[in-house]
Amino acid sequence: METESKEKTNALISRRNFLKAGGGVAFAVAAYALLPELPVADGNAPGKGELVEQKIFAWVHLRTDGRITIYNPAAEMGQGSMTALPIILAEEMDADWSRVRIEHSPIEPQVYGRPGFGGGASMITVGSRAVSGYFDGLRIAGAQVRQMLLSNVAGKWKVPVAELTTEPSVVVHKASNRKISYGDIAEFMEIPESSPSVSLDQLKDPKDFRLIGNENVPRFDIPAKTNGSAQYSIDVRLPNMVYGVITRSPVYGSKPRLLNEKMIRSTAGILDVVVLEHGIGLIAETIEIALKAKDKLVIDWSEGAKAETHNSEMAPEEYERIAVDRNARGSSIESTGNVASAMKAAARTFSADYLNDHIYHAQMEPLNAVVSVAENGKSAEVWAGSQAHDSARASVAQALDLEIAQVKYNPQYLGGGFGRRSTSDYVVEAAELARVVKRPLKLIWTREDDIAYGMFRPMSLQRMEAGVDKTGNITAWKHTIVGTGSRLLASGARNDFYTFPNQEIELRSVDHGIRTKHWRGVAHGPNKFAIEAFIDEIAVVQKVDPYEFRRRHMKEFPRALNVLDTVAMMSDWKAKPKPGRAKGMAFGERSGSLCAGVCEISIIDGKIRVHHFWAALDAGIVVQPDNVIAQTEGCILMGLSSVLYESITIRNGRVIQSNFDDYQLLRMKDVPDSIDIKIIPSTEKPTGVGEAGLPVVGGAVANAFAALTGKRIRHMPFTADKVSRLLKESE
Amino acid sequence: MAKFAFNLNGKKVSVEADPDTPLLWVLREKLGLTGPKYSCGIAVCGACAVHVNGEAAPSCNTPIMLIEGRNVTTIEGLSEDGSHPLQEAWIEEQVPQCGYCQSGMIMFAASLLNKNKKPNREEIAEGMNRVVCRCGTYLRVRKAIEKVIADNE
Numbered sequence: 001m002e003t004e005s006k007e008k009t010n011a012l013i014s015r016r017n018f019l020k021a022g023g024g025v026a027f028a029v030a031a032y033a034l035l036p037e038l039p040v041a042d043g044n045a046p047g048k049g050e051l052v053e054q055k056i057f058a059w060v061h062l063r064t065d066g067r068i069t070i071y072n073p074a075a076e077m078g079q080g081s082m083t084a085l086p087i088i089l090a091e092e093m094d095a096d097w098s099r100v101r102i103e104h105s106p107i108e109p110q111v112y113g114r115p116g117f118g119g120g121a122s123m124i125t126v127g128s129r130a131v132s133g134y135f136d137g138l139r140i141a142g143a144q145v146r147q148m149l150l151s152n153v154a155g156k157w158k159v160p161v162a163e164l165t166t167e168p169s170v171v172v173h174k175a176s177n178r179k180i181s182y183g184d185i186a187e188f189m190e191i192p193e194s195s196p197s198v199s200l201d202q203l204k205d206p207k208d209f210r211l212i213g214n215e216n217v218p219r220f221d222i223p224a225k226t227n228g229s230a231q232y233s234i235d236v237r238l239p240n241m242v243y244g245v246i247t248r249s250p251v252y253g254s255k256p257r258l259l260n261e262k263m264i265r266s267t268a269g270i271l272d273v274v275v276l277e278h279g280i281g282l283i284a285e286t287i288e289i290a291l292k293a294k295d296k297l298v299i300d301w302s303e304g305a306k307a308e309t310h311n312s313e314m315a316p317e318e319y320e321r322i323a324v325d326r327n328a329r330g331s332s333i334e335s336t337g338n339v340a341s342a343m344k345a346a347a348r349t350f351s352a353d354y355l356n357d358h359i360y361h362a363q364m365e366p367l368n369a370v371v372s373v374a375e376n377g378k379s380a381e382v383w384a385g386s387q388a389h390d391s392a393r394a395s396v397a398q399a400l401d402l403e404i405a406q407v408k409y410n411p412q413y414l415g416g417g418f419g420r421r422s423t424s425d426y427v428v429e430a431a432e433l434a435r436v437v438k439r440p441l442k443l444i445w446t447r448e449d450d451i452a453y454g455m456f457r458p459m460s461l462q463r464m465e466a467g468v469d470k471t472g473n474i475t476a477w478k479h480t481i482v483g484t485g486s487r488l489l490a491s492g493a494r495n496d497f498y499t500f501p502n503q504e505i506e507l508r509s510v511d512h513g514i515r516t517k518h519w520r521g522v523a524h525g526p527n528k529f530a531i532e533a534f535i536d537e538i539a540v541v542q543k544v545d546p547y548e549f550r551r552r553h554m555k556e557f558p559r560a561l562n563v564l565d566t567v568a569m570m571s572d573w574k575a576k577p578k579p580g581r582a583k584g585m586a587f588g589e590r591s592g593s594l595c596a597g598v599c600e601i602s603i604i605d606g607k608i609r610v611h612h613f614w615a616a617l618d619a620g621i622v623v624q625p626d627n628v629i630a631q632t633e634g635c636i637l638m639g640l641s642s643v644l645y646e647s648i649t650i651r652n653g654r655v656i657q658s659n660f661d662d663y664q665l666l667r668m669k670d671v672p673d674s675i676d677i678k679i680i681p682s683t684e685k686p687t688g689v690g691e692a693g694l695p696v697v698g699g700a701v702a703n704a705f706a707a708l709t710g711k712r713i714r715h716m717p718f719t720a721d722k723v724s725r726l727l728k729e730s731e
Numbered sequence: 732m733a734k735f736a737f738n739l740n741g742k743k744v745s746v747e748a749d750p751d752t753p754l755l756w757v758l759r760e761k762l763g764l765t766g767p768k769y770s771c772g773i774a775v776c777g778a779c780a781v782h783v784n785g786e787a788a789p790s791c792n793t794p795i796m797l798i799e800g801r802n803v804t805t806i807e808g809l810s811e812d813g814s815h816p817l818q819e820a821w822i823e824e825q826v827p828q829c830g831y832c833q834s835g836m837i838m839f840a841a842s843l844l845n846k847n848k849k850p851n852r853e854e855i856a857e858g859m860n861r862v863v864c865r866c867g868t869y870l871r872v873r874k875a876i877e878k879v880i881a882d883n884e
């Protein structure tokens with residue numbers, strides 16, 4: 001990507017509205033977009049769609065040679081947002097995509113943000129909301145730019161604007177057979193005092209889209225990611241740069257006392273030792289010196305932190321007690337009808353407990369950041385990959401007692417985010433060390449640090465209870481979630497696409513004092529696993545096909561039904577599988593997108609082997625179809641990884657696993673023979689795709705396992721030893 | 732500290748480092764070749780892969796003293812201009828997501844195809860099993876490799 005000096009961009013942005021920029025025109029387009037959904041913090045009971053009017057600005061820089069720069073406000077962590085957002089704008093602008101280049105926008109949430117949690121503007125990239133959150137605003141912005149181009153040409157040629165049309169980057173006047181390129185327009189372009197107003201109904205009819213939904217528009221970032229040139233913050237090298245490492249509390253909350261400071265300080269190449277609240281930081285001339293000295297630290301850690309009481313292997317017993325405790329009161333996620341009386345009236349009742357372990361983000365790029373603090377302490381510069389570049393910048397400013405404007409921020413590619421990187425603790429740490437040394441500093445977490453001080457998707461127990469009427473349909477539904485991490489456990493617990501007339505969904509929180517965090521799909525993984533496996537159990541016990549059983553409860557939701565029917569067709573659900581194989585199905589929704597999955601498995605050498613996976617996805621209008629397929633493939637594979645292998649053990653507050661040798665991830669040998677994904681065509685508003693394929697994986701695999709073995713596997717991950725234990729039970 | 736000389740992407744280089752410094756840090760922090768990535772540091776994820784005398788190997792736990800006199804190729808040196816058939820297939824199949832594992836993927840794939848012009852699925856799985864991709868690009872990695880094999884026919 002060509003890079004323009006950020007200085008220049010920042011200077012441009014500081015002025016209002018528009019200006020003639022070197023070699024062309026820069027548009028600052030103010031648009032009012034109607035965003036039907038207020039993004040809600042993950043896990044909050046989803047509020048009903050509220051109409052919010054929010055100012056959205058977008059930036060386009062058109063040069064006289066026809067090159068167009070579009071500024072991307074989202075973090076690029078692998079989900080393709082940096083291409084998807086500019087496509088939306090370019091579509092309505094009718095830009096020639098081959099002339100578009102993309103640059104990261106300045107980190108100015110008031111200008112580039114979308115409505116954030118709590119109402120303020122935010123540039124956070126989470127919850128698969130980049131495309132859905134910016135869609136209308138960027139379309140309007142693109143249309144405004146096009147309007148301005150048209151009215152300039154109309155003035156020049158003295159023709160009515162209505163007679164003008166556009167082709168990619170060209171304005172056409174059919175009547176006089178004249179054409180002019182956008183670049184040539186930039187030569188004489190006058191930009192009006194205020195942006196032309198464009199309303200949603202003046203935008204393109206989706207059937208006229210050239211770029212949105214076009215399979216042949218590749219991702220912008222991909223070439224640089226095949227030749228080593230894509231830059232992540234860990235790749236940043238600056239003159240005079242030094243290296244920082246930190247050994248952090250092995251038990252969250254314990255405080256360090258360094259016992260061999262003298263010896264460490266006297267090590268050649270060690271520049272400083274920094275005592276932090278949660279660890280000991282080392283600053284060294286080289287990374288290898290820093291790492292060697294880190295190994296030699298002798299630290300006495302304070303005792304008594306709350307996390308010490310947590311033992312993940314023992315926790316399920318406690319959770320079970322809490323789940324059945326009649327006096328325990330949690331917070332209600334859903335309460336409709338009267339579950340108690342519906343249970344009493346039920347022809348038959350069911351109950352089962354499902355469990356999931358703590359799991360780790362394992363983004364391939366360990367956390368790191370580069371920070372440089374000026375000699376006089378009056379300014380700083382940051383290079384970081386964050387899901388929340390705006391709050392990372394603000395947090396650094398706060399840590400260094402600076403104004404936000406005094407912190408220059410250079411967003412970098414992220415080597416994976418998955419929710420971990422919306423907290424910017426690692427960027428602040430780098431600032432804290434850099435402030436001491438007053439030289440540019442690269443802080444690197446080792447993989448061991450990244451796991452030991454990880455923030456995990458929390459373990460939980462799901463107690464499921466249901467009652468069915470004489471026809472076998474579910475009339476009473478009770479879902480009790482017990483675990484740590486509070487609201488992180490709630491997402492995905494609601495059944496918005498099944499009709500269960502009486503429902504109680506409740507969250508009973510236990511605070512273990514450990515670090516927990518959003519993880520791709522948040523609690524949708526555990527909750528959809530429990531819901532979909534339980535529905536399957538209820539169907540199978542009643543000798544009803546689980547697909548038909550789901551259909552019966554989904555009648556009121558045609559979109560969901562269509563997704564389910566599509567995957568049934570794709571997977572030839574009714575066909576008898578080969579001997580030794582079985583299929584399982586699951587449905588889920590995430591960030592507004594609906595997904596249904598079917599997998600076919602067998603057991604080979606005592607391990608679950610997934611041979612095929614089929615998924616149908618309704619995500620509304622899809623901006624980049626091929627990327628959406630890639631995201632869904634990625635979700636299914638990451639989902640399989642978590643469902644088959646991943647588990648973090650915590651004993652007395654300490655994380656037992658340390659690296660990828662004992663925290664196993666899915667590898668090439670485990671990859672199914674095929675994954676087929678079908679995107680349901682739609683003209684509805686786009687919904688999130690970065691996570692939608694993941695929640696169905698646990699249920700699909702567990703249900704296939706039950707179909708194959710007659711045994712219910714109710715505790716993720718479904719490791720070989722769990723499989724063998726279950727199979728032995730039947731003997 | 733000692734001096735070590737080796738061939739890097741076809742050019743002679745010499746660096747000063749402690750003999751036990753991992754090759755990865757020498758490449759990334761001293762020589763500025765940041766294509767190979769640090770991820771696990773214990774030779775189990777493949778992100779740091781380079782070719783040493785033509786064969787893919789992790790560079791994170793190979794001490795620089797063992798590299799003296801050897802030929803090292805990083806992703807930056809795999810082709811002049813990113814036009815290795817694998818790199819082209821990678822773009823064609825739109826393989827990378829976050830991209831962090833991808834130099835390791837491509838270096839392992841290149842090494843696999845150097846040894847075996849026509850690996851079957853199992854051999855691809857075997858050859859590529861040392862590289863972890865958290866984003867789950869494995870399917871496309873496999874497709875891109877199979878495309879190169881098919882194009883070679």
Ligand code: FES
Nearest residue numbers: 771772774777791
């Ligand atoms: S960083 Fe070398 S194999 Fe993982």
Ligand code: FES
Nearest residue numbers: 829830864865866
């Ligand atoms: S592309 Fe992200 S780890 Fe492979």
